[in-house]
Amino acid sequence: MRSVLAIALLVAPASAGAAYVSPQLGGGSPGATGAMKHADVTLQSHAVLVHIDESVPMPRLRPLLEGDEFDPAAPYAMLSGKGYNSQYGWNAGGFINLPSGSAIWVEELDSSLGLEVYQAPVDANGYAPLFGANGSPERWKWSGRMSHNIYAATDFAVTAHWARYRVYLGDTTTGEPLPGYTPAEVTFEFALPGDYDLDGDVDGGDLALWTAAYRDTGPALAADGNGDGIVDAADYTVWRDNVSAAAVSVPEPSTVATAAVLVLARLRTRRW
Numbered sequence: 001m002r003s004v005l006a007i008a009l010l011v012a013p014a015s016a017g018a019a020y021v022s023p024q025l026g027g028g029s030p031g032a033t034g035a036m037k038h039a040d041v042t043l044q045s046h047a048v049l050v051h052i053d054e055s056v057p058m059p060r061l062r063p064l065l066e067g068d069e070f071d072p073a074a075p076y077a078m079l080s081g082k083g084y085n086s087q088y089g090w091n092a093g094g095f096i097n098l099p100s101g102s103a104i105w106v107e108e109l110d111s112s113l114g115l116e117v118y119q120a121p122v123d124a125n126g127y128a129p130l131f132g133a134n135g136s137p138e139r140w141k142w143s144g145r146m147s148h149n150i151y152a153a154t155d156f157a158v159t160a161h162w163a164r165y166r167v168y169l170g171d172t173t174t175g176e177p178l179p180g181y182t183p184a185e186v187t188f189e190f191a192l193p194g195d196y197d198l199d200g201d202v203d204g205g206d207l208a209l210w211t212a213a214y215r216d217t218g219p220a221l222a223a224d225g226n227g228d229g230i231v232d233a234a235d236y237t238v239w240r241d242n243v244s245a246a247a248v249s250v251p252e253p254s255t256v257a258t259a260a261v262l263v264l265a266r267l268r269t270r271r272w
Contacts, residue, residue, distance in 0.1 A: 019067065019068050019069065020068075020069055020070065020071045020074075021064065021068045021069070021070065022076075023070075023076050023079060023084065023086065023150065025085075025086055025087055025148065026059070026060075026062065026085060026087060026220065027059075027060065027061055027062030027063075027083060027084045027085040027086075028062030028063060028064060028065065028219055028220055028227060029064050029065040029068045029219045029229075030068075030219070031218070031219035031220065032062055032219045032220035033220060034059060034060075034085070034087045034220075035056045035087065036053075036056070036087060036089050036148070037052065037053055037056040037059060037087045037088050037089065038052070038053045038088075038089050038090075038091040038146075039051070039052050039053075039088060039089065039090055039091065039186055039188070040052075040053070040091050040092070040093030040094075041090060041091065041092060041093055041096070041104060041142070041167060041184075042092075042093040042094055042096065043096050043097070043098070043104075043169070046180055046181050046182060047181070047182040047184075048104070048167050048168055048169055048181065048182065048183055048184045049093075049184055050167050050184040050185075050186040051093060052186060052188075056087070057198040058189055058190065058191045058195075058198050058200070059085045059087040059088065059190055059191065060083075060085065060190060060191040060198075061082075061083030061084060061085050061151065061152070061153055061156035061161060061190050061191075062083050062084070062085065062156075062220065062227045063081070063082060063083045063084070063156070063227040063228075064080075065219055065227075065228070065229040066228065066229065075121075075126065075127040076118075076121075076127050076150070078116075078118070078127070078152075079118075079150070079152050081154060082116075082152040082153060082154050082156070083152065083153055083154075083156030083157070083227060084150055084151060084152040084153075085150075085151050085152075085190065086120070086148040086149065086150040086151065087148070088148065088149070088151070088188045089120075089146050089147060089148040090106070090142050090146070090147045090148075090149070091146045091147075092144060092145075092146075096144065098169070099169070099178070101171060101172055101173075102169050102170065102171065102172055102178055103141050103142070103144075103169075103170060103171075103172040104141075104142045104144065104167065104168075104169065104170075105139050105140065105141055105142065105167070105168055105169070105170040105175050105177075106139070106140045106142055106165050106166070106167050107131075107138065107139045107140075107165065107166045107167075107168070108130075108131040108132070108138070108163060108164070108165055109164045109165060109166050109185070110163075110164045111131075111161075111162065111163035111164065112153075112159060112160060112161040112162050112163070113159070114153050114154065114155050114159060114161070115151060115152075115153050115161045115162070115163060116129070116133060116151065116152045116153060117129070117130040117131055117133065117149055117150070117151055117163065118130060118149060118150040118151075118152070119140075119147075119149060119150075120147040120148050120149050120150070121150075122145065122146075122147065122148075123143055123145075123147055124143075127150070130149065137175075139170075139175040141170075141172070141175065151163070151188070151190065156190075156193070156227070157193050157225055157226045157227070157238055158193055158238075158241070158242075159193070160190070160192045160193065161189075161190045162187055162188060162189045162190065163187070163188045164185065164186070164187045164188075165185065165186050165187070165188070166183050166184070166185055167183060167184045167185070167186060168181065168183035168184070169181040169183075192242060193225060193238050193241070193242045194206055194225055194238050194239040194240075194241070194242035194243060195242075196209045196210060196222045196223040196225070196239070197209050197222070198222075201244060202239060202242045202243045202244055203243065203244060206223070206239055206243075207236075207239055207243075209222060209223050210223040210231060210235055210236055210239055213231040214231055214232070215230065215231060215232065216230070216231045217229055217230045217231075223235055225237075225238030225239060226238055
């Protein structure tokens, strides 16, 4: 079974000039990195608790770089043309002793428009849609094993994406909540467009990072807002369109152009 953690390139002879690749944990093309961000689930007395590992930065939805493709015959082909990520993982925070005939269920309470969720490949029906998409059940029965579901969106560069869940103890067959058990609520958030330093807002710090990284290339650049593998004027536009007016005044285009010239001058004098 192919894992979402796989990093090997799968080259397809039938696709001239293109490389077939596998999904990455942190999204994007092979070479992008991203640590697992666990949502640890526990059951204490009659209450379900969920704790998100805040030591891992907020995940970012990333698309494939130009020249990379998903095999259209692969079960993850629906990720083509989208920014995606699977760093969030449901995980047991310890031994969970469930009452007979019960299971841990997850129900989506709300989410950003356009965010898609797919089943973790390690679970049954890997890559199947979740939470009502394409006729899928509104509730998802968690298997109890570590499961990194996959999130994707086409508008990742212009829209902030998130999903809010209720995690509860329910009947193992119907999913109906068991009386007497308190559910938990948890929100999975993805980096705001233009939040290049991943501090939860879009401000002058992100512009400074963009300026310092101008013309850098690679698969997972912090200031690459549109995910095309290069930090350029398009990524300034992503920042400008999402910056908080209360956080920082937006520089005039001439100011940005001057900054870019200075950065290019720095690059020309860099020794390789």
